Amino acid sequence: MVKSLLLMLPLCAMISACQTTTKPIACAGFEKLHPNLETSVFILKNDRPFANQVSSHNRFGASQGCWE
Template sequence: MLKSLALMLLSCAALSSCQTQKSTANACDGWQKLTPTLETAVKIVVDDRPFANQVAAHNALGIRQKCWK
């Protein structure tokens, strides 16, 4: 019993000394501003207003998170 307790304590000590790597992930990773042409923008506003709103919301979120200007 005492032997297994000592082994467990050594294992815990070894694991607790492990250092995790700092994450270099960024909230903007994988994001890109959506820039439809004027013709496309007009078409989606006329034909698919909910999608046009999603494009605008996507671009606004990118600005708020400082992914682009």
């Protein structure tokens, strides 16, 4: 019992050392939204809150350096 416990401790330590510690990337899953002119005009006339969300999304991505 003691032998198996002593063997398990180093194995657990080795396994836990293999974790990735990368930080999440702010741009992951983001793509710039660029509707064509007709769609932009329609959205601005009919759904202003959504137009604001698209604009906010694009500004956030630009501020994070996801796109130019």
